[in-house]
Amino acid sequence: MDITSRTVFMVGGTSGIGxxxxxxxxxxxxxxVVGGRNTEVLAQLTAEGLGAVEIDVTxxxxxxxxRDNxxxxxxxxxxxxxMSGTGGPEDLWDxxxxxxxxxxxxxxxxxxxxxxxxFTPHLLARGAGTIVTVSSGIGFLPFPLMPTYGASKAAVHAYSEALRAQLAGTGIEVAELVPPAVATRIGGSNPHALALDAYGEEVMELLAQDPTPHEILVQAVLMHRWAERDGTYDALVAQRSQALATLPGRTQG
Structure with a gap:
C-alpha cells in the first residue's frame, strides 16, 4: 500500500504497537485518527495534531x-x-x-x-480500501501460560483468511499483522521481546510493499509462523511450557 497518502483509523492506538x-x-x-478508551492519551494526541476518537470495542x-464520528x-x-487487544497469564487449574x-x-x-x-459497508461503497487485522505469533505457536490469548489470536487469523476470501474482487484488501513478542505492556516481560521502534520500522517497510502482503511477518516472528512446517513445533512448545513453573503449585520438570 502507499503509506504516504492513506486515511487511517487506528483502533486501539493509544499505546504499544498501535x-x-x-x-x-x-x-x-x-x-x-486514533481510537481508544484512554481519554487522557486521546487528548494528548489531539494536541499533537492527530485525530482522536473514543471507542470501546466491547x-x-x-x-x-x-464510526459515525x-x-x-x-x-x-x-x-x-x-489493533485493540488484551491478554495475560491464566492458571487453568483455577x-x-x-x-x-x-x-x-x-x-x-x-x-x-x-x-x-x-466499517465494511463504507469500504464496499468506496470499492477500495484496506483492513488490517492483528493476530500474533502465539496464534501459530502456543505459549501455554497465555492460552486464551493464543486461542483468540488464532481465531483472528482464521477470521482474516475468511474475510479476505469473502472480500475478493471488491477492491478491499485484508492484511494480517502477526507480531512476535514486542516490548509493550503484553510482551514486555519477555527478555527476548523486540524493541517497539525496530518492530514499527520493519512493519512499515512490509506494509509499503505493492501488493500489500497478506501477512505482515517480521523476521522475529518467522520461527513462530512456520514452526509446524519446519518441524520445530513440538520442541518449541515444550520449551515455552517451562514458563508454567511460575504458576502456583507447579514445579519445573
Whole structure:
C-alpha cells in the first residue's frame, strides 16, 4: 500500500504497537485518527495534531458512534486497523481464570469483528480500501501460560483468511499483522521481546510493499509462523511450557 497518502483509523492506538504505527503512518504523510478508551492519551494526541476518537470495542454502541464520528470527519477513510487487544497469564487449574478468558475473547476476537462489521459497508461503497487485522505469533505457536490469548489470536487469523476470501474482487484488501513478542505492556516481560521502534520500522517497510502482503511477518516472528512446517513445533512448545513453573503449585520438570 502507499503509506504516504492513506486515511487511517487506528483502533486501539493509544499505546504499544498501535501508537507506534499511528505515529509512523503520520510521519509517512498519511492522515491518522486514533481510537481508544484512554481519554487522557486521546487528548494528548489531539494536541499533537492527530485525530482522536473514543471507542470501546466491547460496546457495539460505542463502535457505531466512533464510526459515525470518523466518517463524518473523514469520508475518504480507506484504512482500518483493528489493533485493540488484551491478554495475560491464566492458571487453568483455577476456574477463576474464566473471567480473564472472557475479557480476552470479548476484546481480541469479538472486538475485531465489531470494528470490521462497522466499517465494511463504507469500504464496499468506496470499492477500495484496506483492513488490517492483528493476530500474533502465539496464534501459530502456543505459549501455554497465555492460552486464551493464543486461542483468540488464532481465531483472528482464521477470521482474516475468511474475510479476505469473502472480500475478493471488491477492491478491499485484508492484511494480517502477526507480531512476535514486542516490548509493550503484553510482551514486555519477555527478555527476548523486540524493541517497539525496530518492530514499527520493519512493519512499515512490509506494509509499503505493492501488493500489500497478506501477512505482515517480521523476521522475529518467522520461527513462530512456520514452526509446524519446519518441524520445530513440538520442541518449541515444550520449551515455552517451562514458563508454567511460575504458576502456583507447579514445579519445573
Amino acid at each position: 501508537l507506534e504505527l499511528a505515529h509512523r503512518f503520520r510521519a509517512a504523510g498519511s492522515t491518522v 460496546d457495539a454502541d460505542s463502535v457505531a458512534r466512533a 470518523v466518517l463524518k470527519a473523514h469520508p475518504d477513510l480507506d484504512t482500518v486497523v483493528t 476456574t477463576a481464570h474464566f473471567a480473564l478468558a472472557q475479557t480476552i475473547v470479548e476484546v481480541n476476537l469479538l472486538g475485531t469483528i465489531r470494528v470490521i462489521d462497522a
